[in-house]
Amino acid sequence: MDIHRCRFVPFKAAAINAVAFSHPHLAADSKFSRGAPARMAIGRANGDIEIWNPMNGTWLQETMIPGGQDRSVEGLTWIVGDDEELDNNNSNASNNNSGNKGRPIISHGSLRLFSIGYTNTITEWDLEKGCAKRNASGQHGELWCLATQPKGAVATTQRLVGGTMDGCLALYATADDDLRFQRLCRTPKKSVKIVSIAFQTRQLAVAGCSDGTIRVFDVRNGSILHAMTMGRDLLAERSLSFSGNSKKGGSSKDVIVWSVRCLPNGDIVSGDSTGQICIWDGTTYTQAQRIQSHTQDVLSLATSADGSSIVSGGMDRRVVLYREIAGQSSRWAKVWHRRYHQHDVKALAAFEAKGVSVVVAGGPDATPVVLPLQKSGFEHHRTLSHLPQTVPVASAPNARLVMCWWERRVEIWAFDTNLHEMLGGLSANASDTDALDRNRRLVGRILINGDANIAAAAISPDGSLVVVATVNEVKAFQLRKGPSGEMVITKIPVPSSAATKGSSGVVISPNGRWLALANGAENYVTVLEVVGADMKEGSQKISFRVKPLRLARLRRTVPHYAQFSGLGRYDRRVTRLVFSPDSKLLAVGDLAGYIDTWVLRGPDGILDGVSAANGENGEMVDAPNDDDADDDEDSDTSFDDDALNTEGSSEPTARASKWVQSPRAKQMPKLSAAPVVLSFSDDIPGTAAVTGESVGTANSLASDYVLLIVTATSRMYAFNPLRARLVPWLRRLTPANLPLEFCNIRDIVKGVLWQGPRLWIYGASFLFMVDTSVEPVVANSSAATSTDKAGASTPSADPPKRKRKRGDDSGAGGRMTLPGLVAQRVQMVVESAEGGGSEWVDVDMEDTKGKHSGDDDDDDDDGNDSESDSDEGEADNHAQQKQQQQQQQTQSPRKTRKQQRQQEDEKKEADVQLQKQLQSPQPQLPRWWHTFKYRPILGVVPLAAPSTSATASSPSTGYPSLEVVLIERPTWDIDVPLRYGDDER
Known part of the structure; x- marks a missing residue:
């Protein structure tokens, strides 16, 4: 595989400003919260919100809600509805839970996510659609902090309380699935800013202010019950008197209380601009202890569920852990401090569940870091990827174009020369890096008007069609060469019924004829047919048929109560779409693990095995058409809107082909985890099969497509979708037959590329190759040798494997x-x-x-036990063999010399044959290969189609050539402000 290593894409990760868990302490909650859908939300400076699933330490980025222009997420909070215990004796519940009849059913409370962003508005987000659900604002200043009122014993409704820059607490009601402003709790001083807030009880809110005080509010009547003073920043005053310069982050007079938290026993913890944390007695509201642990401002705090641990993060990049001193009530001591980040530690959030106890930290360096909490000092930390799970890069292999997008900007790059030709023609003074820089060139740029960032985009394989989607609209553009060779970009009208609804997923078929759109958790997938003669030549205008097609998804047997509890239908959100190589099969996957497939029926589609009865439930339905034309007033800078026309958009009277559900779509099993990769191999029914067949032998005809699915737990499945069966060679991809290096990777797979029977699997930090046509070599556990038919011992290809032990991990890194x-x-x-x-x-x-x-590190117990068991077994076998030999010698008569000579001659002949085999070993193709030198990887896309590649296939292996572009986005390329301590040594 030829790799173009590039870092030219415009993608830039934004700073992390807020981190919040829906269920921070599941382990301490009641029985109703067991099995609750815990999620983590990360808010970034560009307005993006990422939804993560902890998954017992897997940490899957399920969804990214795109932000917009001049948006920023500065605070996040969740509201969890009331859990209910339902009776399982009724008929409806018993049908859905026949095995648990009589047992109570727990209906989890609904989850709602809210955010603020330096405005006077609170936004609630719709996780099913991935967009804003509602906004609410009041007559107050900008919101700087946000907190959720805890539930009470009787009253369970929760309100939102935000701190404003004009010294007020703004109360918002969330009852009846609504969000509305209620009233304000004011402070005597309007110049005071409330920068942090936490709840001590349901009715008492603790607010950290910019004037060096901590105020306790009664949210029932808005009165101030207590005010605790931090004092003056004497060090700042002293430095000001000597240098005359103000200190970064704080005032020379007042102390800023950047963060406050409340312990379960009612005590209050505060972090301020002096680098100290203070412990306050929750009953007398007096200072109990002050610890100087940072050299600069303390920006964030987090506490454990039992109140025995405190974690602080500051402007000096330190993360500090404190533990309560045993035997001394309310006395704390610093345990250690580390520097995991390259900039400020602005956000901290703790999460504890069964077997998981971690703290997630984030800041301007855009990288989330997972730290062990209860097992701190016994486990390593883990750094999550700052890049999105969905790859924002696509390619047009037939035109050697690469498209990448970020925020509201799309760039198109062209690679002129094949990698082998380019490197072969280098002069003695030229370098590979210079040649790669000269080889690529920016040929087009599209700027999307509006305030919404791009959610998804796609480019056709021939490079003639580009589709860009936001949460509000879908736009299409045609690319063609101008008279002088430059690229001309023209806007294409999209039917208004599809354009105005937006989309979260976009894919174009390999032949460029079909466009599939998925919007969140909707029950259907929208398909648009692309019309236009000779699209490859780009001589005519590309257009879409007026009426989009809606392909209905299968109705799953989900209990009615489950659809309205927890996250609702969020897990039915479509995350992956893919077409087959011949554009006659469409497959989509959602977060719940369901796979839906449709086939194209008709003269241009699949005829055999698909009848009208098979598609009666999933036959395409015409979407309602709006007579209004698409009047988008885009002023994209790279083309002229006046060139917009509707030529070539005539609608035929009848369609020759139809999309229907696959005959065995209902038989596709539900996956155990969310799919992160859906990819079709090059196998097409009726053509030579390439996947899973032995190289060098006559390939048989493929009877079905091959759909590869990789889940969030790195488990791989390969299906024949028309028959809904697993492929025979899937056993070669089981964890027992995969290399140990792949099984031990903690990063999630991002994409897969095919090279005949070879799979090129990549993630944020790895690139693996697995050959599905080579049988795995089973290695003996006692020794790394294998015995042939003649009894000769030959070295094994693969060493004995020892599976990594992960059972005791608490969700962060591996054990120390x-x-x-x-x-x-x-x-x-x-x-x-x-x-x-x-x-x-x-x-x-x-x-x-x-x-x-x-x-x-992770094999201490199980590995040693297995080795000792195997050694004991070998000793027993050896003793038994020796005993049998002795019995044979005593019972059988003595052998004659002729027989002894004959045995000696046979032994010598066997030794000679073995020596010949060792001197001339048979060549064996490698089954797998890996590298970790590319990191972090944003995406890998093919650059040249197999039929148009300039490099011929290898005659020894028979694999087709593969040329790809690998894009890296290192953390040092992130734009961050000047940090404290840049002059440190």
Whole structure:
């Protein structure tokens, strides 16, 4: 595979300003919260909101809600509805839960997400559609902080309370699935800014202010019950008197209370601009302890569920852990501090559930870091990727174009020369990097008007059609070469019934004839037919048929109560869409793990095995058509809107082909985890099969398509979708047959590329190749040798595998282990063979009892037990064989010399044959290959189609050539403001 390594895409990760969990402490909640759909929301400076699923330490980025122009997320909070216990004796419940009849059913409360962004407006988000649901504002200043009122024993409705820049607490009601402003709780001073807020009880709110005070409000009547003063910043005043310069982040007079938290026992923890955290007695509201742990402002705090741990993050990049001193009531001590980030630690959030206890930290460096909380000091931290799970890069292999998008901007790059031709023609003074820079050039740019960022985009394989979608609208553009060779971009009208609804997923078929759109958790997928003669030549205008097609998704047997509890229908949100290589099969997957497939029926589609009865429930339905034309007033800078026309958009009277549900779509099983990759192989029914067949043998005809699915847990499945069966060679992709390096990767797979039977799998930090046509070599657990038919022992291709133990991880990194005793470096003086004298040489220290290295961190118990068991088994087998040999020698008569000579001759002949085999081994194709040198990887896309690639297939392997573009986005390329301590050494 030829790789173009590039970093030219415009994508830039934004700073993390807020982190919030829907259920921060599931382990401490009641039985109703067991199995609740816990999610983490991350808010960024460009308005994007990411929804993560912890998944017991897997950490899947399920959805990214795109932001918009001049938007910023500065605060996030969740509201969890009331859990209910339903009776399971009724007929409806018993039908859906026949195995649990009689047991109570827990209906989890609905989850609602709210955000603020330096305005006087609170926004509620619709997770099913991925857009704003409603907004509410009041007569107050900008909101700087936001908190949710806890539930009470009787009253369970929760209100939102925000702190404003004019010193007020703004109360918002959320009852009856609504959001409306109620009233204000004012402070005596209007110049005071409320920058942090937390609830001590349901009725008492603790607010950190910019004048160095912590105020306790009674939200029932708006009165101030207590005011705790931090004092003055004496160090700042002293530095001001000597230098005359103000300190970054705080005032020279007042202390800013950047963060406050409340412990379960009622005590209050505050972090301020002096770098100190203060512990306040929750009963007397007096200061109990002050700890100086930071050299600059403390910006964020987090606490454990039981109140035994406190974590603080500051402007000095430190993350500090505090623990309560045993035997001393309400006395705390600093345990350690680390620097995991390259900039300020602005956001902290704790999450504890069964087997999971972590703290997630974020800041301007845009990278979330997961830290162990309860097992701090026994586990490593884990850095999540700052790049999106959905790859914002696409390519047109037939035209050697690469398209990338970010916010409201799309760029199109062209690669002129094949990689082999380019590197072969380099001069002696030229470098590979310079040649790659000269090879690519920016040929087009599209700027999308409006305030919504791009949610999805796609480009046709021939590079003639580009479709860009936001949450509000869908836009299409035609690309063609101008008279002088430049690229001309022209806007194409999209039917208003599809254009005005927006989309969260876009895919174009390989032949460029069909466009599929998915919008959140809707029950259908919209398909548009592209018309226009000779689109490859680009001589005519491309257009869409006036009436879009709606392909209905299968109705799943989901209990009625489950659709209105927790996240509702959020898990039915479509995240992956893909067409088959011949554009006759469409497959989509959602977060719940369901796969829906449709086939094209007719003269241009699949005829055999698809009848009208098979598609009666999923036959295409014409969407309602609006007579109004698409009047988008875009002023995209790279083309002229006046060139817009409707030529070539005549509607035929009848359609020759129809999309219907696949005959066995209902038999496709539900996956155990959300699919992160859907990809079709090059197998087309009736043509030569390439996937899973042995290389060098006659390929049989493929009887079905091959759909590869990779889940969030890195489990791979391969289906024949028309028959709804697993492919026979899937056993080669089971965890037992995959390399140990792949099984131990914690990053989630982002994409897959096919090279005949080879799979190129990539993620944010890895690139793996697995050959599905090569049978895995089963290695013996006792020794890395295999025995052939003649009894000869030959080296095994794969060493014995030891599976990584992950059962005890708490959701962060792997476990820390003490280094084992290994042989140290020993040297001795020997006489030099050349010219006399002496020299130091290393002495090989062999470990007869077995080697132990730091790489086996996660294999302490299980691995050692399995090895000892295998050794004992070998000893028993050896003793039994020896005993049998002795019995045979005593019972059988002595052998004659002729028989002994015959056996000796056969043994010598076997040794000679074995020597010949060892001297001339048979060439064997590698089954897998991997590298970790590319990181972090934004995406990998094919650059040249197999039929148009300039490099011929390898005659020894028969694999088609593959040329790709690999895009990296390192963290040092993130634009961050000047940080504190840049002059440190």
